[in-house]
Amino acid sequence: MLLFGQEGPGLTEEARRHASLVCSIAQFGSTRSINAGAAAAIAMHAWIARHAQI
Numbered sequence: 464m465l466l467f468g469q470e471g472p473g474l475t476e477e478a479r480r481h482a483s484l485v486c487s488i489a490q491f492g493s494t495r496s497i498n499a500g501a502a503a504a505i506a507m508h509a510w511i512a513r514h515a516q517i
Contacts, residue, residue, distance in 0.1 A: 465510075467503055470496035 466482065468474035479485055488497055488505055497505075 465503070465506060467499045467506075470498060 466474060466478055468478070474482070474485070486506070488502055490497060
């Protein structure tokens with residue numbers, strides 16, 4: 464299961480306690496958060512690139 468937190472605050476502490484792995488997306492410049500839909504697309508693409516049997 465993939466969980467995505469709110470822009471800015473991220474995941475709740477309870478969600479973080481139950482997670483087996485917490486990742487973040489590095490950003491540069493003045494942007495402090497990324498849209499959850501964009502973050503989901505990046506995370507799913509990275510997962511497929513790593514695990515797909517092509």
